[in-house]
Amino acid sequence: MLDKLDQKIISLLHQNARIAYKEVAAQVGLSAPAVTERIARLQERGIIRGYHAELDFLACGYPLEAVWLVRTHHQQLFAAIDLVKSLPEVVSCDTVTGENCLLVRLFATSVAHLDQLTYQVLAYGEVNTMIVKQHVVSPRLPPLQQP
Known part of the structure; x- marks a missing residue:
């Protein structure tokens, strides 16, 4: 359990990890x-x-951010995970419940680059690709537990 001081310290560090x-x-x-x-x-x-x-x-040369929803058969899930882990453009991957197996966030230099990456994953199942247009909520802390 976190007390109020710990919660405040975590909040300050989350806002600026370099704070003195x-x-x-x-x-x-x-x-x-x-x-x-x-x-x-x-x-x-x-x-x-x-x-x-x-x-x-964008300043690092990746103007395109995308999200994949990947649906595989159980026997191909671990191979798909191994492939996704090997792609340096992938910044996060989560297994999820529902019709899809994986939620993948990645960056690409162009639509052609995104297509090339997507074709690799298609060998393991269906891929629903979404282009991120704008972040409306930046990564933030959820409410921390009260003691």
């Missing part, structure tokens, strides 16, 4: 050593698993 612990301490009303200790405990408990840079994929 001294600044976190000032905003939550603790000393910097106390904040350092709390963050260390959150890491030890596996609540904080890492710190990440947010990239502009």
Whole structure:
């Protein structure tokens, strides 16, 4: 369970992973050593698993973001997962319930590039491709549990 101070610390780190612990301490009303200790405990408990840079994929040469819904037969699922894991353009993949087996998010340099990637996955089942037009909700924290 997270107390209110842990929740606030996590929120501040989520907003800016490079924030100085001294600044976190000032905003939550603790000393910097106390904040350092709390963050260390959150890491030890596996609540904080890492710190990440947010990239502009367009500036990195990937103007096209897409989502695949992949539907395979059970005997082909693990081969499809292995293929998706091997594609460096894939940034996330989840197994899901319902008619589809996989939810895949990826980036491509062009429609032709996206087609080339899609054709590889089609060897394992059906692929429904959606082009991401705009992010209306950026990645954010869900409400954290109250003690």
